[in-house]
Amino acid sequence: MCFSVRPYGRPDVTTVKAIISFYQSSIGKKWIVALTGLVLVGFVTGHMIGNLQIFLGQEPINKYATFLQGLGELLWVIRGVLFACLGLHIVTTVLLTIQNAAATPQKYAVTKSQAATIAAKTMAISGTIILAFLIFHLLHFTAQTIHPEWQGWHDAEGRHDVYSLVIVGFQNPLATGFYLLGVFLLCMHLSHGIQSFIQTLGLRSRKIADPLTTASPYLAGLLFLGYAAIPVASILGILKPLH
Amino acid sequence: MSDTLNLTLKVWRQKNAGTPGKFVEYPAKNIPTDCSFLEMLDIVNETLVQQNIEPIAFDHDCREGICGMCSLVINGVAHGPERATTTCQLHMRHFKDGDTIYVEPWRVGAFPLIKDLIVDRSSYDRIQQAGGFITARAGSAPDANSVPIPKQNADSAMDAAACIGCGACAAACPNSSAMLFVAAKVSHLALLPQGQPERTRRALKMVTTMDKEGFGNCTNYYECEAVCPAEIKSSFISMLNREYAFAAVRDGVSVI
Amino acid sequence: MATLDSKIPSGPLEKKWEKHKFDSKLVNPANRRKYTIIVVGSGLAGASAAASLGEMGYNVKCFCYQDSPRRAHSIAAQGGINAAKNYQNDGDSVQRLFYDTIKGGDFRAREANVYRLAEVSSSIIDQCTALGVPFAREYGGLLANRSFGGAQVSRTFYARGQTGQQLLIGAYSGLCAQIAAGTVTMFPRTEMLDLVVVDGHAKGIVVRDMVTGKIEAHAGDTVILATGGYGNVFYLSTNAKGCNVTATWRAHKKGAFFANPCYTQIHPTCIPVHGDFQSKLTLMSESLRNDGRVWVPKKKEDCGKPPGEIAEEDRDYYLERKYPSFGNLAPRDISSRAAKQVCDEGRGIGSTKLGVYLDFSAAIKRLGENVIRERYGNLFDMYHKITGEDAYKVPMRIFPAVHYTMGGLWVDYNLMSNLPGLHVLGEANFSDHGANRLGASALMQGLADGYFVLPYTISNYLVTQAGKKVGTDHPEFVKAIEEVKARTEKLLSIKGKRSVDSFHRELGLLLWDKCGMGRTEASLKDALAKIPKIREEFWTNVNVLGDGNDLNQSLEMAGRVADFLEFGELMCLDALERRESCGGHFREEFQFEDGEAKRDDEHFAHVAAWENVGEVAKSVRHIEPLNYENVHLAVRSYK
Known part of the structure; x- marks a missing residue:
């Protein structure tokens, strides 16, 4: 492009004012949803890759878990950032949804969707169920309040035996069922979410739009396969607890 | 030469914004397949006048798909079932004998209903007035060829400028968002060198006005793109998202 | 018999406008806001006039019957806009554009007006480009041109098949800037139903609010009508359904002279009528004639056959036959009349026998379907939408239709009617096209009047009206x-x-x-x-x-x-x-x-x-x- 002059902002607007009005605007909120979503997708991806080490055996996964626990304050910083993102993501989407409902006071008698996917249309529902699932999941594996006895499981090296407790946890069909539903909805949420942040962060152009948009559900599908592999292997007895 | 159809219409009738509306059923008999949807309504209106029933009010003007005045939701789809087609260019050959057709107005909070199928789209004008222009007073322009514009940029600007301002994007959006319209307007001028001096202000003010008018937020359903008669691409919305964020940064942390 | 003073300046043709501008009276910038100017119509002429007058500091009220000024029927112009830029180095000049327009109008237009139109044409392209009109460009980034409607030079600027919409959006966006600035107040969905004349001067209008039905008056120091032509008198025309003669006719009944109302342009390339229900006719851009060949069967008895079954030697390419040097590009009136003649001879095609073929098969063979698609894709799509036929495979059927009206309210060189205080712009006046308008000249005239003529000439009247304000209680x-x-x-x-x-x-x-x-x-x-x-x-x-x-x-x-x-x-x-x-x-x-x-x-x-x-x-x-x-x-x- 041949622009010689870069345009600058309005003289009467301060930085604080600009930040506030950015968040107040519809596009600003979308950016917040997209950026926090991006962080959460990053976490979800990393978490999956970490978890898949379970297929390498007891040693690597327990070592990995001990490493994470050993991060100390840093772990809490990471958790803090993740929770902040989650909180912002939820609060902002709730605000957007309320505004959207108000923008259409009278509904059509007949509607015939031309483009929206099921994933796109169910973001609010899938998001709410994912939140419930997340709380359960944290209580189940992270805080282990459901099975306090897991706290005392250790491997030969004296490390917390995460390997066994995960497999034992997934041998409960109810827990596994809810887990599978949770990750399925999460991945459906992401199949819309991934292409959405490409769109919202302004990364889409006519050259890269279609491959990325098309790839979005496949990426989500891969995440689902990765997450589903562990409970399925556990319940089928492919993975066996050592405790 | 042409075949004819017999149809049942269920048309939204509403005297004015203050009176509740309802669907009223009208038969549409012997409709030639060669006529347009609006001509079909003309025929129905002619029979209504014969029965001393006030004709159905609907917006229309050029009837050649460019003025953006016509605005009907036909069986749940803004501008009806044909892609890239305004209501006035939708022809009855796309319907079958015996069909029941629901005809509704744009239902968008920021487009208040005036009568029957007519809504008030002046919110789009106000968005345009907020910044959808280049301030270039007559008499001050340099020679048109003094600033060459790469063909690709000019073509992209033209793709965005093709918007006819009909409002189908907001009408089709489950959130009643006007993003495709605003995206087309902002992108058109942001892609041209003449649009640079007001680029920041334009993006900020147009989006602020869009929000103030009560349009909803884009959640990337892409229903707008699917019904747009001018085939404006949703990638322009992505461009608007970028334009707006960069403008906000420039607005907040300007270095000069 | 009253004499009509056209107020054409003396002196040589090429100096008249320059001289007139210098001789014209001026209104001091500080005094301009004291004048209220009423503009009726928001097409190219109305929007550009309202925006320019607003920029100059006048207090402008602009009225249109559509729901937004952006929808005025100028929007439907497809082909392009002429300007004597000579960017193609093919010998164009102000003199040549002037001559072509005078000749195209069959020598029934005023020399001085037409010369001025040609003179300001270049500025229009500059102005529109500055406003962000995305004209077609070449790979080098410079503006592209094509030859159009009976011109032998390439002087037509265009924006795909929607030049009218792009120019109107440009003018409308300028109008929006003025509305935002508070110099122009816009009254959409408001229809002018009468002109108010006080002591022989146009001082206001009566309008009906089309939403509430309220009838009220607006007073001003001058009234500008930019309300388009009267083609809809024929019911079927290429005009928008709402186009009407009411504003100009009401003004006529209040004393403004109506000039040359018999001059109506019948455009040769429209989609033929196909039924009694039809509400309007659709124009296919004349640019199609650059690559399409017009023909009918030589023999009446072939007219019912599918075009593919009529042998080459049995086809009459009548425009090429009658006008060897211009061929299919002969001016609109001539092409239309030729089509009528062959149909009168019984050689028309289609179910009504009122149609001729516009055939692209030779061009497709020569250039390939892709080139044709690139040039006219949107027009072929439009044709398909309306007729259900694929013009890449079968020839288009076309027939002339009422398109533009050269006649209109009489105006002098200042664009003021014989009724003092009433200015008339664009298609609503009679001034520049004589008895026939050339392609791509209407957009030029509308914008010339609004941007570069009226803003200079209006002050000649306004200075005479200082202190003569009239209120709506008169x-x-x-x-x-x-x-x-x-x-x-x-x-x-x-x-x-x-x-x-x-x-x-x-x-x-x-x-x-x-x-x-x-x-x-x-x-x-x-x-x-x-x-x-x-x-x-x-x-x-x-x-x-x-x-x-x-x-x-x-x-x-x-x-x-x-x-x-x-x-x-x-x-x-x-x-x-x-x-x-x-x-x-x-x-x-x-x-x-x-x-x-x-x-x-x-x-x-x-x-x-x-x-x-x-x-x-x-x-x-x-x-x-x-x-x-x-x-x-x-x-x-x-x-």
Whole structure:
């Protein structure tokens, strides 16, 4: 492009004012949803890759878990950032949804969707169920309040035996069922979410739009396969607890 | 030469914004397949006048798909079932004998209903007035060829400028968002060198006005793109998202 | 007989405008906001005038009947806009654009006006580019041009097939900036129903709010009408459904002279009529004739056959045959008449036998389908949408249709009517196109008037009006409001048997038959006898349902049709009195042996400006002689 002059902002607007009005605007909120979503997708991806080490055996996964626990304050910083993102993501989407409902006071008698996917249309529902699932999941594996006895499981090296407790946890069909539903909805949420942040962060152009948009559900599908592999292997007895 | 159809219409009738509306059923008999949807309504209106029933009010003007005045939701789809087609260019050959057709107005909070199928789209004008222009007073322009514009940029600007301002994007959006319209307007001028001096202000003010008018937020359903008669691409919305964020940064942390 | 002072400046042609600008009076920038200017219409002429006057500091009120000024029918122009830029280095110049326009108008336009139009044409392109109009460009980034509508140079600028929309959005965006700045107040969905004249000066208008039905008046120091043409008098035309003659006709009845109403342009490339239900005709851009070849079968008996079964030697490429040097690109009036002739001979095609082929097969063979798709894809798509036919495979069917009206309110060099204070711009005036308009010249004229002519000339009138403000409480305003209310109530109270549309169709069909592409003394006299009868029935048997205090489309149309029913008579009267053929006015009695139009320069090299004295039939015909000092009146030949 041949622009010689870069345009600058309005003289009467301060930085604080600009930040506030950015968040107040519809596009600003979308950016917040997209950026926090991006962080959460990053976490979800990393978490999956970490978890898949379970297929390498007891040693690597327990070592990995001990490493994470050993991060100390840093772990809490990471958790803090993740929770902040989650909180912002939820609060902002709730605000957007309320505004959207108000923008259409009278509904059509007949509607015939031309483009929206099921994933796109169910973001609010899938998001709410994912939140419930997340709380359960944290209580189940992270805080282990459901099975306090897991706290005392250790491997030969004296490390917390995460390997066994995960497999034992997934041998409960109810827990596994809810887990599978949770990750399925999460991945459906992401199949819309991934292409959405490409769109919202302004990364889409006519050259890269279609491959990325098309790839979005496949990426989500891969995440689902990765997450589903562990409970399925556990319940089928492919993975066996050592405790 | 042409075949004819017999149809049942269920048309939204509403005297004015203050009176509740309802669907009223009208038969549409012997409709030639060669006529347009609006001509079909003309025929129905002619029979209504014969029965001393006030004709159905609907917006229309050029009837050649460019003025953006016509605005009907036909069986749940803004501008009806044909892609890239305004209501006035939708022809009855796309319907079958015996069909029941629901005809509704744009239902968008920021487009208040005036009568029957007519809504008030002046919110789009106000968005345009907020910044959808280049301030270039007559008499001050340099020679048109003094600033060459790469063909690709000019073509992209033209793709965005093709918007006819009909409002189908907001009408089709489950959130009643006007993003495709605003995206087309902002992108058109942001892609041209003449649009640079007001680029920041334009993006900020147009989006602020869009929000103030009560349009909803884009959640990337892409229903707008699917019904747009001018085939404006949703990638322009992505461009608007970028334009707006960069403008906000420039607005907040300007270095000069 | 009143003399019409055209106020054309003295001096050589190329210096007249320069001189006039210098001689014109000025209004001090600080005083401009004290003047209120009423602009009716928001098409290219109205929007550009309102925006420019707002920029200059005047207090502008702009009115349009559409829901937004962006929808005015200028938007539908497809082909392009002319300008004497000579960017293609093919020998174009102001002089050449001037000459082409005068000749194209069949030597029935004013030299000085046309020269000025050609002179300011370049600035229009500069202005529109500055406003962000995305004109077509070449790979080097410079503007592209094409040759268009009977020109032998490439001087037409275009934006895909929607030049009109892009130019209008440009003008509209400038208008938006002024609305935001507070210099222009916009009144959409507001229709002008009368002009208010106080002491012989146009001082305001009466309008109806089309949503609430409220009838009220607006006062100003001058009134500008930019309300387009009267093509819809024919019912079927390429105009938008809402286009009407009401604003100009009401002004005419208040004293403004109507000039050359018989000049109507029939555009050769429209999609043929295909049924009684049809509400409008769709134009296919004339640019199609750059690559399409027009033909009909040589033999009548072939007309029913599918075009593919008619052998090459049995086809009559009549434009190429009759006009070897211009061929398929012959000007609009000539191409239209040629199509009528072959159809009159019984060689028309399609179910109505009123159609000719526009065939792209040779161009597709030569250039490939992709090139044709790139050039005209949107037009082929539009054709497909309307007819359901694929023009890449079968030839298009086309037929002439009413498109543009060269006649309009009489104006002087300042664009002011004989009625002081009333300025008329764009298609609504008569000034620049003579008896026929060339392609891509309407957009040029609308924007020239609004951006570069009126802003200079309007002050000549305004300076005379300092301290002569009139309010809407003036008795003339009160009277005008009462008249409009009475007329509205009358229309609503008839409650007869027939719809407004049925009268409009009846009038349109009659005019198309009697005062369309070919006119004769007998046909015009017949029409003149019949129109008053239709009008009489209208005022006793029309059924306008609903009430006046609401949005009421039947009522809106009824008012317009009532005016068309009067105007149509004047059009026929003018056609009857102009005993020659010229441009869009073809009197069958006046033709050469080969069927070409035969002008009568000795008796008719003048503008006919009609004065209303009550009954239309008694209208008085005034004359403004046309003096040609710079061009030689010649038989217009495109052979």
